[in-house]
Amino acid sequence: MLPIRVKLIYGCLFFVICLVLFGSYILAKAVKSTENNQLSLANIEKRIALDLTHLNLPDDFLKHSGSKEAVIDYLAKLNSQLKETPIFVYSIEGITEFPARADLIEKQLQTPQKVFTISFVINNNILNKNDIAVFILVCLFSLAISYLFFLSERTKLQVAKQLPEPEPNSKTKPILIVDLQNKTLAANCSPDKPVALANKPLCFYLALVEFCTENPDVVLNQNKDVPEELLTLANKYFYRLVELGHTVRKRPNFTNSLEKTLSEIRAALDDVWQDQPEVKDVYYPPKAHGEGSRSRLHHYGLKNITLENIEVIGK
Incomplete structure (x- = not known):
């Protein structure tokens, strides 16, 4: 109808x-x-x-x-x-x-x-008896034209109802894709623009994501030692890279040059989310602000990230 x-x-x-x-x-x-x-x-x-x-x-x-x-x-x-x-x-x-x-x-x-x-x-009589017949014919003709338009519109609606509904986009939510096989980061909205990341920051970042999702209340401060559980996770991902044939080098020391490692991670994420900077905070290890007592309060953990925010290929 x-x-x-x-x-x-x-x-x-x-x-x-x-x-x-x-x-x-x-x-x-x-x-x-x-x-x-x-x-x-x-x-x-x-x-x-x-x-x-x-x-x-x-x-x-x-x-x-x-x-x-x-x-x-x-x-x-x-x-x-x-x-x-x-x-x-x-x-x-x-x-x-x-x-x-x-x-x-x-x-x-x-x-x-x-x-x-x-x-x-x-006597200019515009209308006479013959005009009534003409008016009836005009009405019938107009009704026929209107009915043809009506049928055309109804046919369009019937065809539209029979057409399959478009499948909903399953990737409307921004997701970070980490590809261990290619050692790259990419956004699901721009998978054709991957950003390469070195072994050490790549492994540490995946470990940081997994650690923070499992331990959301643990504070990670650069003035304190890296938790052993976080180091274990980082080593696990490094060994996975070895299994994939990416490296034969010695296992890196993830406790050394932590600020440099975090900076490399931030730089890669800046490139990944350059078109959606508002999303970056979920994935971005926070930077330290200030000196002295203020830096000692710094937490580089990922507070808002969940496993639904990231997809790991080759895990």
Whole structure:
């Protein structure tokens, strides 16, 4: 079923089509009627001009009063012949049997002796009985056009319902992808832009993620020794790199140059999340601020990260 709003739109479409078509018909009819009336008037003027010599009209120059009855009788006969037209002759030289009216059309007939004035009335009836039939046909035609549009819209909706819904994007949430096989970091939204990371910072970062998710309350301070559990995790990832054939070097000492290791991690994360800097805080080991007592309070652990924020390939 189509919504009520759509049905109202097609109802208005039907009304507009009817109005335009019937209005065009009435306008064309009015133009044609005006042309026909002008032609009929010209023919009637010629007819009267030929009959003027036989009419007993008044003549002031000859002091002849004429015969009003004869003129009225002529008008009656002439109008009886014009009854199929919208025109009738109202008067000749002011002689008429009809009451005065304001919608007269006056014409002047020039003869060698005198100028005669003839008055006409044109009944401009725009609508008649035949127009009702035309209006019905216009409505039927408009209804057919509107119904075709209606069927087209309904078909589109049916086709749209049959189309399979697009699968929801399973990776709408930003995720960090760590690839041990290639030793790279990448964002799931830009997997084609990986950032390489050296063995030591890569292993330490994965260990830091796993340690902080399992021990969220432990404070990691650079002025204190690295927890043994964190070192064990870092060594585990290093041995995994060895298994993958990436290195035959001696196992690095993860307790040495801790600030340098963290700086390399931060630099790689800056490149990974350069298009989404607001996400970086979840993955970013915090920097130390200040000196002395303030630095001793520094915690480089990842406070907000969870295992859902990271995907490890080759683990």
